[in-house]
Amino acid sequence: MRCFDTAKIYVKAGDGGRGMVAFRREAFVAQGGPYGGNGGNGGAIYFEADEGINSLVGFRKKVHHRAEPGGNGGGKKMQGSDGRDRTVLVPPGTVVRNSQTGEVIAEMFAHGHREMIIPGGRGGRGNASFKTAKNKAPQIAENGEEGMEMWVEMELRLVADVGIIGVPNAGKSTLLAGVSNAKPKIADYPFTTIVPNLGVVERDYARMVFADIPGLLEGASEGIGLGFEFLRHVKRTRVLVHVLDCTSKDVMDEYEAIRNEIHLFDPEVGEKPEIVALNKVDASEEAATRALELQEEFRDFGIDAHVVSALDGSGVAELVTATKKALDALPPVDYEAEARAAEARRGTVARAADGKELSDFEIVDDPYAFYVKGAAIERFVQMTNWDYFESFKRFAQVLKMSGVEQALNSAGAGEGDRIVIGKYEFEWSRDNRTGALYESWKAKMDEKPAGTTQQGSRHWPHAAG
Ligand SMILES: Nc1nc2c(ncn2[C@@H]2O[C@H](COP(=O)(O)OP(=O)(O)OP(=O)(O)O)[C@@H](O)[C@H]2O)c(=O)[nH]1
Ligand SMILES: [Mg+2]
Numbered sequence: 001m002r003c004f005d006t007a008k009i010y011v012k013a014g015d016g017g018r019g020m021v022a023f024r025r026e027a028f029v030a031q032g033g034p035y036g037g038n039g040g041n042g043g044a045i046y047f048e049a050d051e052g053i054n055s056l057v058g059f060r061k062k063v064h065h066r067a068e069p070g071g072n073g074g075g076k077k078m079q080g081s082d083g084r085d086r087t088v089l090v091p092p093g094t095v096v097r098n099s100q101t102g103e104v105i106a107e108m109f110a111h112g113h114r115e116m117i118i119p120g121g122r123g124g125r126g127n128a129s130f131k132t133a134k135n136k137a138p139q140i141a142e143n144g145e146e147g148m149e150m151w152v153e154m155e156l157r158l159v160a161d162v163g164i165i166g167v168p169n170a171g172k173s174t175l176l177a178g179v180s181n182a183k184p185k186i187a188d189y190p191f192t193t194i195v196p197n198l199g200v201v202e203r204d205y206a207r208m209v210f211a212d213i214p215g216l217l218e219g220a221s222e223g224i225g226l227g228f229e230f231l232r233h234v235k236r237t238r239v240l241v242h243v244l245d246c247t248s249k250d251v252m253d254e255y256e257a258i259r260n261e262i263h264l265f266d267p268e269v270g271e272k273p274e275i276v277a278l279n280k281v282d283a284s285e286e287a288a289t290r291a292l293e294l295q296e297e298f299r300d301f302g303i304d305a306h307v308v309s310a311l312d313g314s315g316v317a318e319l320v321t322a323t324k325k326a327l328d329a330l331p332p333v334d335y336e337a338e339a340r341a342a343e344a345r346r347g348t349v350a351r352a353a354d355g356k357e358l359s360d361f362e363i364v365d366d367p368y369a370f371y372v373k374g375a376a377i378e379r380f381v382q383m384t385n386w387d388y389f390e391s392f393k394r395f396a397q398v399l400k401m402s403g404v405e406q407a408l409n410s411a412g413a414g415e416g417d418r419i420v421i422g423k424y425e426f427e428w429s430r431d432n433r434t435g436a437l438y439e440s441w442k443a444k445m446d447e448k449p450a451g452t453t454q455q456g457s458r459h460w461p462h463a464a465g
Helices: 172-177 228-232 250-267 284-302 315-326 335-345 375-383 389-401 404-410 434-447
Strands: 005-011 044-050 064-066 087-091 096-098 106-109 114-118 149-156 161-164 197-203 206-212 238-244 274-279 305-307 360-367 371-373 418-421 424-428
Touching: 005 087, 005 114, 044 096, 064 087, 064 315, 096 250, 106 360, 114 149, 114 206, 172 197, 172 206, 172 238, 172 315, 197 315, 238 250, 238 315, 238 424, 250 284, 274 284, 274 315, 284 305, 335 360, 371 375, 371 404, 375 389, 389 404, 389 434
Parallel strands: 005 064, 044 087, 161 206, 161 238, 238 274, 274 305, 371 418
Antiparallel strands: 005 149, 044 114, 096 106, 096 149, 197 206, 360 371, 418 424
């Protein structure tokens, strides 16, 4: 079964720009201070609900969505430019989940609702930012933080005011086509409609959105048949139009079956105002007579039932008028409150390393290497620019301060063992005197092919420790 109301896409925030190492060189300034600017921040990924879009089908063609990286810092303390944000437009009613964890990260209900999904990577600091009383001429700068990437799953929950429900073949799609501009699939066998159709109905200068809810049948609330998927769509409608086929032998049984399903699925949905359409009265004399009897029966229950023919349109205008009256009687939807409530229901998307300490890590080893796993230490390593010896020394310092060095030594890491932190791999050495550090840094720099940078290289080993 193909379903067009879900999609899976890849989003990535922009990487932060690299910080620069530069020194002031001006006539009459004898000892120029550090003058390297910070990198700009990467662009963020935003989602925005737009009523001009009514399905997720377009995301089949466009799967990857990336925000712009930040610019690198320049000399004269020039800050790199911030990367442009990327906004992904989705139809109102889209629920966005982290596809790995299943966690809901945004609910895009009202038109215009805009939300940041992933923050951009932070710009790396240039050497001007590293100046201290002790080190007046730092030769150190950071890489920008990598922008987070994520696969997200989107599901379109219809935002329809009116849900058309009924057993298969009752005439739901025919009714939707009759009242609105929609062109649903209509055929003389059950389950023609497997994707909910939406139709916009204009009445008295007001707009109502009708949804043709397909495939409701007994057992649907337990996930049997097609029903369960679509029952979810009924949730957000405000009024139900229940279509009955008067040519059927057991109209009342069918009515009860659907009511039971809805009630089992969600009692709250069962509480929504319901209007009954006694359909197909044009089909035969019997159907017309039966319709009038049924109308009486419903009246006894206090239910407003309309005799209609979705096919030739008789009674349909009155049905729409009654539907509008039922809608108008309900309190208006407070979309802003809904958006606030939705936001309160979930946590904010934070950078993985935010709020984490460098000392929050664990050591995992296998025959290949010792892995140091911790969001903050991984970010630190990723942002280290190995081109500068001072960065390398700072790295060695951080390994000591955070307790990583001690943990690796206790775990049995020995001379020449492989250490992996995030995407970077190192060779372990217990000798961490400055001279030894410098030798190993220099050896690796010389080894590096000319013209390459270390950015993004997975296996550029360094001695450290
Ligand atoms: N005579 C007559 N036939 C109708 C009427 N309404 C629908 N039909 C016919 O009934 C059959 C089913 O109609 P649909 O509108 O596809 O029914 P549905 O409820 O959407 O069915 P599913 O999508 O399969 O659940 C089609 O052959 C329609 O032409 C009506 O008012 N009179
Ligand atoms: Mg249908």
